[in-house]
Amino acid sequence: MVHSIMVAAGKQEVKEAVRSLYTAGRDVHQIHILAHENAETAELFRPKAVSRIGMAGEDMVHTAAPLYRGEGALLRDKLRALGLSPSAIEYYEEEMEKGRIVIAVDEQ
Incomplete structure (x- = not known):
């Protein structure tokens, strides 16, 4: 997969x-938002922005873009699943x- 990645x-x-x-x-299924548990994301949980979906990656009917929130290993696994290099x-x-939020976009 080819991804564009932004850090917010x-x-x-x-x-x-x-x-x-x-x-x-871009379609909702092309956008992945990842944040560490310590990131300020409460406002993002509103249905019109994005919905917290947990690490399972299951889409919800009202989801505008999936938000993956977790700690080290869980986020690392999601980044690996996106096909990123170890570096x-x-x-x-x-x-x-550092509290920043990563936005990955599947370009295919």
Whole structure:
């Protein structure tokens, strides 16, 4: 899979990025939002933004983009499932530990 990846500093940047991705024609199933448990994501759980779906990755009817929230190994597994290299996984893990939010877009 080919992915574009963005790192957002907060919920407003995530909302703007998701809005831009939809405008650009990306489908809900192409967008993956990952955040460490310590990230400020409460506002993102509103149905019109994104819904917390847990680590199972199951889509909910009202989901605008799936949000994966967890700690180390769970997020690392999701990054690995996206097909990222070990060095990229390490970089994005560090970003999430700092409270940033990762947005991965499947370009295919």
